[in-house]
Structures are given as C-alpha cells and as structure tokens.
Amino acid sequence: MSTVQDLARHIDELAKSFAGHLLQSSTPGYDDARRVHNGLIDKRPALIARCAGVADVADALEFGRELGLEIAVRGGGHNVAGRATIDGGLMIDLAPMKGIHVDAGRKVAHAQGGATWREFNRETQLHGLATTGGVVSTTGIAGLTLGGGVGWLMGKHGLALDNLLSARIVTPDGKILTANAEENSDLFWAVRGGGGNFGIVASFEFKLHPVGPMITGGLIAHPFERARDLLHFYRDFTQSLPDELIVFAGLVHAPDGSGTKLAALVCAHCGDESAGAEAMKPLKAFGTPVVDAVGPISYCGLNSLLDAAYPKGALNHWKSSFLSQLSDDTIDNLIECFARCPTPMGQLLLEHFHGAACRVGVSDTAFPHRGAGYNLVVLSEWLQPADTRKCTQWARDSYDALKPWMSPGRYVNYLGDDEGSDPTAAAYGVNYPRLQKIKAKYDPYNILHMNQNIVPAP
Incomplete structure (x- = not known):
C-alpha cells in the first residue's frame, strides 16, 4: 500500500x-x-x-x-x-456472525465463528444438550476450539475440538472449503488444535451430548493458610476421578477486592444429580471451608460462574505450561509464589486433565497433550496501568520459579506475547512437522501469521 x-x-x-x-x-x-x-x-x-x-x-x-x-x-x-x-x-x-442452529434430533449444532460460549450454551440448553466449551462464558467458540478447548465436560466428552464434526473455512487463496473426516481430512486434522493458521473458520458443526439443564458444581474456598493441605488433598483426589467430574484448583483472591488470599477448588459433575452429590462428598467433607457453594446448579450458571473474575478491559499477563504431576516441592513453590502476588486479581490455576480428553491418540488431532496431569496458568490481572510493571514481573518470576517441575508441553491458547523464543514447537510437539506441511499446502506464503504461528515447511 x-x-x-x-x-x-x-x-x-x-x-x-x-x-x-x-x-x-x-x-x-x-x-x-x-x-x-x-x-x-x-x-x-x-x-x-x-x-x-x-x-x-x-x-x-x-x-x-x-x-x-x-x-x-x-x-x-x-x-x-x-x-x-x-x-x-x-x-x-467475525464478532457479528453469531448464528446458531441446533438440530436436537441429530444432537448437532451449527454455529458461526463470532459466537461466544454463553450464546452457544443458551441455545443448546433449551434442548438439554451441550458440548465442551470454555470455563468462562464470554470466551469465543472459535479460538477456544481451534486451539484445544478446556472445559467442564472434557472428562466425559473430550476437549471442544474432539467434538468438532466439521468446519467451513475460507482459505488464504479465496477457496471456501468444508473440512471434516471425509472431505479435506488433512485440513480437518490440522484445525483441531492448529489454530487459525490454515484459513478463517466461518462456521463450526459440533457434536452435542445430553447435559443438564441442572448439574452439580460450584466453588469451595479455604483459608490460604490451609493451601498446602488442600493442594495435597487435590493431588490425591484427582488420581481417580470419574469421567463426569472435573475439578480445578486455584490460589486466588477473595472476589470482594479485599486482597484476602484463598485456596479454592472449582468443580463440575455432568452426570445425574444423585451421582453428582455423591461425587462431591469428599470435597465438601475436607477441612473447614470459608465458602462452600457446591450443589445443584444449571450448566449455564456454572459456565458463567467465573465470568466476573475476568472482566473485559482488565489488564492481563499470563504464563502457562503443563505439569505431569504435583510434587510436594511443586506445591510448596506454588504457595511461595502466590504469597508474593501483588494484585488482588492474580491467580495460580491448575486445570486437571483426565478421562475422555486423555483417551485420544497424541497424533489423532493436532492437539498433542493427551496425558493425565495439570495445566498450570500463572494469571496476573490488574486494573491500573501504573501497576503493569510489578504485575507482569510477578507472572514472569513465578513462571521461572516453577520451571523445574514443568513438562515440555505448552497449551497454545494460553501462550503469551513475551516469549523469549518461539514456543509453537513446544505447543505441538511431535505434530509440528505435519502441521508445517499442511500450512505450506493451504497458506504457503504465511498470510495468516498474526497468530501462534506455524511456519510453512520449505
């Protein structure tokens, strides 16, 4: 120009x-x-x-x-x-493109690329159906699905990308392609984890499952002084969970802005309410929580439970990597790092992977992280620009302090923009060379590179 x-x-x-x-x-x-x-x-x-x-x-x-x-x-x-x-x-x-159509008989939903999970769930839950979506309802369906798709149903039904049946894609050379298991299957493999590297996904077709409208879930919080005991309990408890139960752990701050530090569990059981109540008993019986808000809740309610903690416009700097296990040393260092957190919106989160999300082959989709374990998120969030330096530095220092216990893998959806080297290869592991070849086929000139970029194979 x-x-x-x-x-x-x-x-x-x-x-x-x-x-x-x-x-x-x-x-x-x-x-x-x-x-x-x-x-x-x-x-x-x-x-x-x-x-x-x-x-x-x-x-x-x-x-x-x-x-x-x-x-x-x-x-x-x-x-x-x-x-x-x-x-x-x-x-x-694509934000204006929010069309959603639910075929309840076939248990399938078609959604355009600008829809959020709140909008998607509102339509599917009219029929008592859902697919794995984000843990925050304001998240868009497109980015979450294309990069992976951690959500409350992933133990039972896999990641969001595992429920993708088909995608309508505008490729950089102007073609409009359908990618599914039968048509353009190489592209379909790549977009299930490979992000927006191969084209712009204008619409998605998802498999749906009977869920809700009422499930069992919510939040339990303990005093920060009990964080070590709670995280030890969490480690042991997550070794043998039913597929229906997802439990994430966090070192967080009280939502009243007081800066009070807490140790919390957020959980969801997508089976029937009696089984959910039984599954939650050990969580509710442990220690003396300061908050116990676990019980019957609508699926839509659970999906928006954490929204207020992530307001649009707040300043964010995240670091993330996988942990194959939670050793005593890892737990101790998590607690030490959080004790130094300078912002009342900061968090250290552990997202547990198990069940259906881990019963997919490493190379069956582009998303390779199929082992049981935990995704660690060092989440620094604040409101005042004057606090930017200290809040970003806390995230970096905490991440560096926890590196000795990290696995090589990275979740592409949580990669930040301050990486010292290209982290994309770590995000895709053994699948990266195949992704590079597919990138070279559909976007040889790397026109779509303002993403977590996969460099085309030469």
Missing part, C-alpha cells in the same frame, strides 16, 4: 458489495470494535472489516491479501496475547 488515498479508494470499492461494516479510525464505533478482552492490548488497525457472512470474510481476506496488509482475525477476542488485532493492518472481525 503506497498512500492513504490508495487505501481509501480500495475501501470504497470493497464497500460496494460488503454486507457488514467497514470501520476506520474516524468511523463511529471504531474504538469499541478495536478493543479485545485484554486491556493491556491497545492496537489500532487501519481497517476493521466487521463481517456479516462468509462472503464478507472472503472479500475481506482477498482485500488484505491483494493490498499486502498484515491481517489479524477476531472471533471472540478473548486471546490473552491479543492476536486478534493489529497495528496498521486489517482486522477481519
């Missing part, structure tokens, strides 16, 4: 057929549209193409490609690294 006038002329040409909205810095709504969930990200695209449908996605992608613009793609905009936006380039925004 040589001049501002050239860009304006091409935008005018695109606008003749574009059904959505084209936003520039002077357009009303631009400032709101450019912001993603993480308030630490403050970028200004030259153009935001808010797409109304697949044709808009295809036209916007062609526009960016022909003009040589850097291209970012936004679904829900929840990615902590801010990969959904860009300075000076083109943001292709």
